[in-house]
Amino acid sequence: DTAVSQTPKYLVTQMGNDKSIKCEQNLGHDTMYWYKQDSKKFLKIMFSYNNKELIINETVPNRFSPKSPDKAHLNLHINSLELGDSAVYFCASSPVTGDYGNTIYFGEGSWLTVV
Amino acid sequence: GQNIDQPTEMTATEGAIVQINCTYQTSGFNGLFWYQQHAGEAPTFLSYNVLDGLEEKGRFSSFLSRSKGYSYLLLKELQMKDSASYLCADRKEDSGYALNFGKGTSLLVTP
Numbered sequence: 001d002t003a004v005s006q007t008p009k010y011l012v013t014q015m016g017n018d019k020s021i022k023c024e025q026n027l028g029h030d031t032m033y034w035y036k037q038d039s040k041k042f043l044k045i046m047f048s049y050n051n052k053e054l055i056i057n058e059t060v061p062n063r064f065s066p067k068s069p070d071k072a073h074l075n076l077h078i079n080s081l082e083l084g085d086s087a088v089y090f091c092a093s094s095p096v097t098g099d100y101g102n103t104i105y106f107g108e109g110s111w112l113t114v115v
Numbered sequence: 116g117q118n119i120d121q122p123t124e125m126t127a128t129e130g131a132i133v134q135i136n137c138t139y140q141t142s143g144f145n146g147l148f149w150y151q152q153h154a155g156e157a158p159t160f161l162s163y164n165v166l167d168g169l170e171e172k173g174r175f176s177s178f179l180s181r182s183k184g185y186s187y188l189l190l191k192e193l194q195m196k197d198s199a200s201y202l203c204a205d206r207k208e209d210s211g212y213a214l215n216f217g218k219g220t221s222l223l224v225t226p
Contacts, residue, residue: 031212041200043158043216055211090157094212102212103148106157 003027004107006091012113013081020077021110023091031055032074033092033104034066043090049074050096081114088112119217121203126223132191135220137203141184146206148214149177149188153199161201162188190222198224 006023013019025032033056034046047066048056054066063079078085091107118140127133139147146165150158164170164179164186176189190197200221204214 033213040218041152042218043202045213045215048211048213050211056213096212103160103163104212104214105160108157 004091004093004105006089006107006110008110009108010111010113012115015081015083015114017081018077018079019081019112020075021089021091021112022073022075023107024073025091025093025105025107026072027093027095027105029093029105030071030096031094031102032068032071033094034074034076035090035092035106037088037090037109039087047074047076078112081112083114086112086114119203119205119215121201121217121220123218124221124223126225127190127193129193129195129224129226131193132189133193133222135188135190135201135203135222137186137188137217139184139186139203139205139217141181143207143209144181144184144205145208145210147177147179147186148204148206149175149186150202150204150216151199152202152219158202193224195224195226198222 004025031050033048037043049068052068065077068074088109092104094102094104121137149161152158162177169178174191179186200219202219204216
C-alpha cells in the first residue's frame, strides 16, 4: 500500500527515444509534483499540479510534458531524450491542509539512464 | 538549491551529537523543512519549522531563526544508520506548496 508509487523504477533507453514515467498517490492529496535529482544529488522542482491544474512550470525544456488525468495521477512524458536527461525523477504529493506545513511525500524515484 | 546554503559533507562519531546548519533567503519565507535521504532511496520528511525556536522529535531537533534566515538540524546519540544526506528546504509564499531544496549535507557516522 505504497503512498506515492511511480513506474518504472529503472529505465535505460537510447537517445532520441520518447518515454513516460507514471505516478499515482493514494493519500488523497490535492497537489502533486515532479522533481529531478541530478548526479550531484541536487533535487530541483520541475512541475507542480494542484487538482489537475498546472501551478508551477520551472525552466524545463518543452520536451518534458506532464499530464494529470485526475488529482491522484501525474505522469511525465519526455520526448527526444538526451544524455543530459539521465537523472532520478521523483514524483511527490502534499495535502492542501494538514500538519507539518503540508509536508511533501516522495515516491521511490525512477532512475532514467539515456545511452 | 536556489540561495540555500548548507555544508557539503560532515563526519561524526557514533553516539555523538552533530549540528547541520542551513541558511536561506528570508524574502517570502513560508516554512523550513529538513529531509533525510539514504543512498538510492527517496527523501523522507524529518522536521518542519515556521516559527522561531526549537522543534524536538526524538533524537532529532530543528531550530529556526527567521530574522537571520538560519536553521539547524541537531542529531543526538548518533547511530550508524544516520549516515545519509540531509536536505534543507524552504517554501516561499509564491511557490504554491513546492519546496526549494539545498544541495544536501552528506553525513558520515563512524564507529
